[in-house]
Amino acid sequence: MPVSAPQERGDAARNRELLLDAARRLIAERGADAISMDDIAAEAGVGKGTLFRRFGSRAGLMMVLLDEDERASQQAFLFGPPPLGPDAPPLERLLAFGRERLRFAHTHYPLLSEANRDPETRYGAPAAVQRTHVRLLLETAGTTGDLDIQADALLAMLDADYVHHQLTDMGETLESLGEKWESLARKLCGK
Amino acid sequence: MPVSAPQERGDAARNRELLLDAARRLIAERGADAISMDDIAAEAGVGKGTLFRRFGSRAGLMMVLLDEDERASQQAFLFGPPPLGPDAPPLERLLAFGRERLRFAHTHYPLLSEANRDPETRYGAPAAVQRTHVRLLLETAGTTGDLDIQADALLAMLDADYVHHQLTDMGETLESLGEKWESLARKLCGK
Numbered sequence: 001m002p003v004s005a006p007q008e009r010g011d012a013a014r015n016r017e018l019l020l021d022a023a024r025r026l027i028a029e030r031g032a033d034a035i036s037m038d039d040i041a042a043e044a045g046v047g048k049g050t051l052f053r054r055f056g057s058r059a060g061l062m063m064v065l066l067d068e069d070e071r072a073s074q075q076a077f078l079f080g081p082p083p084l085g086p087d088a089p090p091l092e093r094l095l096a097f098g099r100e101r102l103r104f105a106h107t108h109y110p111l112l113s114e115a116n117r118d119p120e121t122r123y124g125a126p127a128a129v130q131r132t133h134v135r136l137l138l139e140t141a142g143t144t145g146d147l148d149i150q151a152d153a154l155l156a157m158l159d160a161d162y163v164h165h166q167l168t169d170m171g172e173t174l175e176s177l178g179e180k181w182e183s184l185a186r187k188l189c190g191k
Numbered sequence: 192m193p194v195s196a197p198q199e200r201g202d203a204a205r206n207r208e209l210l211l212d213a214a215r216r217l218i219a220e221r222g223a224d225a226i227s228m229d230d231i232a233a234e235a236g237v238g239k240g241t242l243f244r245r246f247g248s249r250a251g252l253m254m255v256l257l258d259e260d261e262r263a264s265q266q267a268f269l270f271g272p273p274p275l276g277p278d279a280p281p282l283e284r285l286l287a288f289g290r291e292r293l294r295f296a297h298t299h300y301p302l303l304s305e306a307n308r309d310p311e312t313r314y315g316a317p318a319a320v321q322r323t324h325v326r327l328l329l330e331t332a333g334t335t336g337d338l339d340i341q342a343d344a345l346l347a348m349l350d351a352d353y354v355h356h357q358l359t360d361m362g363e364t365l366e367s368l369g370e371k372w373e374s375l376a377r378k379l380c381g382k
């Protein structure tokens with residue numbers, strides 16, 4: 001049996017989960033902008049010192065939350081049940097991916113918008129995984145032409161700042177954006 | 192004859208042009224990040240106090256420069272000679288627009304990237320004019336499907352941060368990006 005990696009001590013791991021759960025609850029209730037580190041520590045019943053020791057800063061905590069949700073989203077579109085996951089045809093997966101990521105962009109808008117300010121996170125690991133995924137679905141669906149720019153164009157329409165602008169200033173809804181995205185994806189796939 | 196609007200006094204207008212020309216020269220030589228307000232005032236032979244009175248701040252001066260170049264670019268694609276302007280067929284105009292705006296995104300990267308940080312400038316007047324223009328060219332070219340999202344997808348591939356990332360991290364050139372953009376535009380227009 002391989003030697004296991006050093007584990008977090010039980011109470012540290014438990015505090016981490018308490019704090020992340022508390023932050024998620026408060027963000028869902030009030031929005032990310034409205035909550036302070038004090039609020040999160042109080043909600044979790046954990047000292048503020050512990051909160052800062054675990055996550056360094058408010059921005060650090062927010063990045064951990066976003067990272068965990070990105071992993072769950074990746075897990076769903078790479079390995080999850082259909083229509084997102086591998087047991088559905090490529091075009092169906094692509095359309096489900098668009099709708100799923102529109103929702104993700106909307107619910108994670110404050111965190112993603114902040115991450116967008118820094119090109120390293122904007123074009124970082126989650127973006128690269130999504131690019132590979134969409135490009136592969138286009139390819140498997142038999143799409144012609146340059147697939148790199150078609151994947152990038154589809155993904156740009158799921159960008160959090162773009163989605164926010166469409167919802168806030170252009171009178172769109174998640175449903176209408178999903179239909180527009182489907183129209184673009186079908187056109188590129190020739191279906 | 193209509194009454195003319197109040198004109199800037201001669202010396203104020205002259206100083207404004209001296210300062211803008213000096214700023215353009217220095218940006219072309221050293222890049223926007225490397226120049227200070229002191230450099231610009233010295234290059235123009237104008238006092239630093241005058242520079243700040245005219246433009247308020249470094250950011251103010253940069254926005255004036257960007258705004259003037261955006262107007263010149265708009266003038267060219269709305270009313271200029273072909274292939275950008277109205278005397279060419281719509282697909283040809285669209286392809287010329289893509290190549291022209293890739294160059295614009297590249298040469299104005301620092302200013303546009305800063306403007307992108309603020310959704311009001313990112314989705315402000317120049318972006319709205321470009322959206323209307325591209326949408327109209329798609330329509331005139333007989334493009335099928337939802338034209339809003341196709342125009343937005345094409346424009347997203349001309350975004351300064353995206354272009355910079357492609358040139359800096361992805362091994363693309365303005366020429367190769369122009370070809371990819373052409374491939375996407377032709378596919379959307381069905382040509």
